[in-house]
Amino acid sequence: MTSRLVVLVSGTGTNLQALVDACADPAYGAHVVAVGADRDGIEGLARADRAGIATFVKQVKDFTTREHWDRAMADSVAGFEPDLIVLAGFMKLVSDDFLARFEHRVVNTHPALSPSFPGMNGPADALAYGVKVTGATLFVVDGGVDTGPIVAQVAVPVLDDDRVETLHERIKTAERTMLVETLGRMAREGWELDGRRVRIG
Structure with a gap:
């Protein structure tokens, strides 16, 4: 049985796109059943349309409160009965209620080696600090900012002539590979959360 993924962008x-491409192989063990977004007219939705994947959009401005938006987003996600929800460049924080509804099934990536450099500026912070190695982290989302249990990490060396843009680009490339490989393993082998430790298989 293949795992059902809902991706938020x-x-x-x-x-x-990397996930959609991977899911084209039946041996991958997962398929993207829907793509949700917090804004209209973005390339992420266009990619889903081209792949024949269902889409939905919930914009915060269309709701009277942030809580109503969050609940509507959760309702839409739940309608597709996902095994995993992937926040793929999704620029909104979901609530504790959202996370409780999909307990331990929401994952996200961060362009740094957690717990270092949380927040929006991971690559810039790593560069400013002068670390020699940074990378990307896949984690189970919790109520904090980039603080959830770590599923996988990949290291990326910081080069002497790196700028934020060049470093971030290399991190994103490594992050994509890690995301696709790890989600495939989670789908095929199963996984469990024991405290802060995530075990696949």
Whole structure:
């Protein structure tokens, strides 16, 4: 039985595309059943349309409160009965209620080696600090900012002539590979959460 993925996006959807491409192989063990977004007219949604994947959009401005938006987003996600929800460049924080509804099934990536450099500027912070190695982290989302239990990590060396853009681009490439490989393993082998430790298989 293949795992059902719902992917939430806010932008170009390059990680989404990598997942869609991987899911084309039946041996991968998962398929993207829906793509949701917090804004309209983005390339991520266009990628889903081209692949024949159902889409939905919930914009915060269309709701009276952030809570109503969050509940509507959760309702839409739940309608597709996902095994995993992947936040792939999704630029909104989901609530504790959302996370409780899909307990330990929401994953996200961060362009740093957690717990280092949380927040929006991971590559810039790593560069400013002068670390020699940074990378990307796949984690189970919890109520904090990039603080959830770590599923996988990949290291990326910081080069002497790196700028934020060049470093971030290399991190994103490594992150995409890690995301696709790890989600495939989670889908095929199963996984469990024991405290902060995530075990696949």
